[in-house]
Amino acid sequence: xxxxxxxxxxxxxxxxxxxxxxxxxxxxxxxxxxxxxxxxxxxxxxxxxxxxxxxxxxxxxxxxxxxxxxxxxxxxxxxxxxxxxxxxxxxxxxxxxxxxxxxxxxxxxxxxxxxxxxxxxxxxxxxxxxxxxxxxxxxxxxxxxxxxxxxxxxxxxxxxxxxxxxxxxxxxxxxxxxxxxx
Numbered sequence: 001x002x003x004x005x006x007x008x009x010x011x012x013x014x015x016x017x018x019x020x021x022x023x024x025x026x027x028x029x030x031x032x033x034x035x036x037x038x039x040x041x042x043x044x045x046x047x048x049x050x051x052x053x054x055x056x057x058x059x060x061x062x063x064x065x066x067x068x069x070x071x072x073x074x075x076x077x078x079x080x081x082x083x084x085x086x087x088x089x090x091x092x093x094x095x096x097x098x099x100x101x102x103x104x105x106x107x108x109x110x111x112x113x114x115x116x117x118x119x120x121x122x123x124x125x126x127x128x129x130x131x132x133x134x135x136x137x138x139x140x141x142x143x144x145x146x147x148x149x150x151x152x153x154x155x156x157x158x159x160x161x162x163x164x165x166x167x168x169x170x171x172x173x174x175x176x177x178x179x180x181x182x
Contacts, residue, residue: 008051009037015058016149026054066151067144069178070163070171076101079108079132083118086110086131097159097174100135106169108135111159144170151178 012022012033019037023030028047035041036051043051077086077098090096090112097111110131118134119126126134139160142150146163154161155175163171 003052005036005042005048006039008033008055011055011058012037015055017058022051022054025057026050065144065148066142066146066161066163066171066173069148069151070144070173071177072171074099074162074169074172077110077131078102079130079135081131082127083115083129083131083134084127087115087127096176099139099160099162099172100131106138106141106162108132108137109139109160110135113159141169 008022012019017025019033020030023033026033026047027050028043032041032043032047033051036043075089075093075095075098077089077100079100079102086098090098097109099106100108100110108131114134114136115126118129122129139158139162140154141162141164142154144163144165151161151173155173155178159174161173162169163173
């Protein structure tokens with residue numbers, strides 16, 4: 001038994017997808033979606049089933065939490081570390097951003113973009129600078145139960161998100177971590 005056809009538009013808009021995207025995901029025409037949502041026609045059982053199966057898949061993706069996709073391997077640097085040592089660490093570990101931690105507190109973040117911008121500004125003197133001289137603000141910290149949609153919104157504005165459980169940092173998420181899970 002399917003939900004009422006009036007639910008199609010509600011579920012679609014909650015998942016922030018267009019009629020065209022829903023049509024593509026469900027294998028029906030966009031005009032059918034438009035007519036169903038406006039109440040002009042009732043689709044066949046098979047088409048209704050396709051539409052609700054596509055909507056169900058979207059809802060299941062939304063239920064994914066940060067805990068399921070987080071990276072538990074966190075490498076911290078100190079604000080007193082040299083930029084030269086940070087660059088070496090980033091190359092060695094194949095990472096593009098790092099949280100900065102001093103005395104068990106997260107105090108900022110540094111990433112390739114920050115380093116490159118400051119390389120232009122300071123030229124070769126960048127290597128003698130410390131992290132605290134060029135680091136960015138602390139990244140957002142959210143719980144491990146934060147939904148995928150909130151994670152995606154945060155990553156639009158941030159390179160890195162830290163994840164906590166009962167006040168302790170237990171993981172992190174970068175844009176590449178999320179892309180790896182698609």
